Every structure is written in structure tokens, then in C-alpha cells.
Amino acid sequence: MEQETLQTQQLKKRKLPKWLIILIAIPLVIIAIHFNFYFATQRIVKADESINQEATSYFIHANVISMLWINATHTYLFVDYDSWLMKPLIVLTDYFFEKGEVLIQPHNGEDGVWWYLTYAYIYNLSTSQRIDTSMDIYSLPKNEEMNLRNKLTRYIIKIGNDGVKGVDFGKYESSAMHTMFATHLSNIDVEKHYTGNTKQEKIGTYLHDKNINAYANDSYVAYVRFLKKDQFKSGWELFILNNLNERVRFLIFNDMVNFSSQNICTNKYIPSYLTYIKLINIKSLNRKNQNDDIPNQKVKKMFEDRERDRIVLTQIKNSCPNFGDEINQIEITFQQLKGVNNGR
Structure with a gap:
């Protein structure tokens, strides 16, 4: 009996404390x-x-x-x-x-x-x-x-x-x-990243930044190449159009600033730019007429704020008569969208 008690005591001494067990676990x-x-x-x-x-x-x-x-x-x-x-x-x-x-x-x-x-x-x-x-x-x-x-x-x-x-990432790619x-190139704060005495000078420095211009062009080419093989783009149509529209508008406007002495009408991005705007307008008008809420807030804002597009389109229209009729049709759709947005 005494031997059993002694063994029990020895076992108790060998048992790890609860806090140590938890610490290990x-x-x-x-x-x-x-x-x-x-x-x-x-x-x-x-x-x-x-x-x-x-x-x-x-x-x-x-x-x-x-x-x-x-x-x-x-x-x-x-x-x-x-x-x-x-x-x-x-x-x-x-x-x-x-x-x-x-x-x-x-x-x-x-x-x-x-x-x-x-x-x-x-x-x-x-x-x-x-x-x-x-x-x-x-x-x-x-x-x-x-x-x-x-x-x-x-x-x-x-x-x-x-x-x-x-590896296969599926839709996540x-x-x-x-x-x-x-x-990657959106909402760059020129006040934060560029030098100049005024904000206008800083914007000018930004527009003349050769690295940004090269990145904008090279990434656009890669993005368009990716779209041709993207099997999951059907859920991203509006987002994609927004991406394409913003990028080619930047590239066209950048050429206007950096190569003002050259004929803007030869810019290779203009036909694509006009196509993107027309597609955006069509999808926007259809959704607005159907009272279909646009879930992506960035794309929704794009439908409501087209001022930057108007500036570039006006410059193209004034410089390139061959694009005049196409831009006139786009401007008509702008007015229709404005009417729908105002409840008319």
C-alpha cells in the first residue's frame, strides 16, 4: 500500500504543469x-x-x-x-x-x-x-x-x-x-511626387515623366494582350472598359502635351479610344434606362463624370475632321445620359 502511494506521488511530480502544457500546445x-x-x-x-x-x-x-x-x-x-x-x-x-x-x-x-x-x-x-x-x-x-x-x-x-x-489560379489571375x-498609375498625387513652384508646373512635370509614359504604354499593351486570353473577363466588362478608357485617354492627352507640334490625328490610340467610349455609353444608357444599379463605385463615377473625356474629344474633333461625325454621335449619347441622370 505504501509502495502504491509512493508511485502515485512520483507520477504527480512527473506531470507537467497545466500552464506549460498550454504553452506547448x-x-x-x-x-x-x-x-x-x-x-x-x-x-x-x-x-x-x-x-x-x-x-x-x-x-x-x-x-x-x-x-x-x-x-x-x-x-x-x-x-x-x-x-x-x-x-x-x-x-x-x-x-x-x-x-x-x-x-x-x-x-x-x-x-x-x-x-x-x-x-x-x-x-x-x-x-x-x-x-x-x-x-x-x-x-x-x-x-x-x-x-x-x-x-x-x-x-x-x-x-x-x-x-x-x-500553377492554376483560375479566376484569381x-x-x-x-x-x-x-x-498602378491611378490617382498619382502630383503635389507629393513632383517638383514645381505651382501645381500647374507639377502637373507639367508629371506629364513629361518618361518613366510614367513608358509604364503607361507598356502595361496597356500587356493588358490588351491578356484580355485576349482571359477566360474570366465576362464578370469584369464595365471595369475593363473603364481601365481601357482611362489609359488610352491618358496616352492621347500625353501626346497632345508632349508632341503639340505634331498632327494629333495620327495618334494610333484614337480609334480605340472612341470605340471604348461608345461601348461605355451604350452599356451605361442601357443600365440607366433599366434602372439597373451599377455595383462598382469607380465605374459608376465614370458614368457620371465625363468631363475629361469631353476635353480630349473636343481637341480631337477640332483637329481631326475625319473623326467629327463619330464624335458628334458620342456627344449626342452624352446628352442622353445626362437626361437620364437628371430624371428626364
Whole structure:
């Protein structure tokens, strides 16, 4: 009897304290959950078909940390993206993502889609479950913002020109391309990024920025190439038209500013620009007449604010009589849209 009591006491002494058991269990549970999502993501994107499997593995780890742990911390613990509490998770995400980028095969746009899936909601390219603009791309420090814009431009050109090889992102490749293209050169604050004594001088510096002009042209070419093979674009028609319209309008207006002595009528983008506007007007008028609410706020605003289009169209019309009839028809549709918007 005494021997049994002694053995029982020895067992009790060997038992780990509850707090230590919990301390050991927590990281084991976290690791188990992480790898559960890791293997699930592997299956979804068919990672076994990747042409750079080690790079894909790192990208998946970065994506799981972001979509699972950062998202949970942000949504349920109300920790903002720029908080010091979030910093370790973002640093860990960056570590795995950068390892993947070092190892990725050249001429493969896979990293661009992984960036979108991992970081888009952090930089407010996509909407997160809890609104937080603390790391919004437009409010980043000057150099950080431009570095990110340049990175998005490179991704757009890679995805458009080279495509994604091996892994299968399905509709998310389309989402990545359309969203990044809509963002990478939009809403550039000339007061923040360009020099000049007045705002007008800063706008002039911006319009003469050769890097921006090259990025605008090269990414547009890549985007159009991507659209020809995009199997999921049917859900993005209005968004795509907005992207195309804004870009060619910029390219045409930029030529007006930089090559004012040349004949604007030879600009290769004008026919496409007029086509985009007509398609936008038709879709807009149909939706307005049907009292169909336009869900995307950016596209909805485009339908209501056409002043920049009018400026460019007027310049083309005054300089190029051969486009006059086509622009007159566009202006008639503008008036019809205005009438519908005013309730007539």
C-alpha cells in the first residue's frame, strides 16, 4: 500500500504543469492549422504542376500567413495593418514572399498573382473585412508608394506578356490583373511626387515623366494582350472598359502635351479610344434606362463624370475632321445620359 502511494506521488511530480502544457500546445495547434491551410492551397492551385515548386512553396507560406493569421488578427483582434503588433506577421510574410521571388523562373507571372492574393487587401487594392486604410497605397510615404506602383507595373507586364505557367489560379489571375491595372498609375498625387513652384508646373512635370509614359504604354499593351486570353473577363466588362478608357485617354492627352507640334490625328490610340467610349455609353444608357444599379463605385463615377473625356474629344474633333461625325454621335449619347441622370 505504501509502495502504491509512493508511485502515485512520483507520477504527480512527473506531470507537467497545466500552464506549460498550454504553452506547448498553442504553437503546435498554430503549426497544425497553418499546414492544413498550406496543403489545401497547394491542392487548389495545383502546386504539384508548378515549374518552380520551391518558389511556389514559399509563396503559399506567405499567402497563408497573410490570409489566415494577418486577416484574423486584423478582423477579430482589431489590430491595424501598420500597428507594431502586426509588424512581426508582415515581416514573416515578406520573408517567405521574397524567398519565392528569388527562386521563380524568368518569364513567369506567377509571382504577380501571389502578390495580389497575399497583399492586395493590406494595401487597399481589395476590400478587407474590416475597413483599414493605414497602409493604403495612396497614403504610403513617397518612395514606398512609387516603389509599389513600379512593382505592380512589372507584374502587369509579366502576366500580360508571359502568362502564368504551371500553377492554376483560375479566376484569381483575372482579378489580379484587372485590379492591379486599375491601380498602378491611378490617382498619382502630383503635389507629393513632383517638383514645381505651382501645381500647374507639377502637373507639367508629371506629364513629361518618361518613366510614367513608358509604364503607361507598356502595361496597356500587356493588358490588351491578356484580355485576349482571359477566360474570366465576362464578370469584369464595365471595369475593363473603364481601365481601357482611362489609359488610352491618358496616352492621347500625353501626346497632345508632349508632341503639340505634331498632327494629333495620327495618334494610333484614337480609334480605340472612341470605340471604348461608345461601348461605355451604350452599356451605361442601357443600365440607366433599366434602372439597373451599377455595383462598382469607380465605374459608376465614370458614368457620371465625363468631363475629361469631353476635353480630349473636343481637341480631337477640332483637329481631326475625319473623326467629327463619330464624335458628334458620342456627344449626342452624352446628352442622353445626362437626361437620364437628371430624371428626364
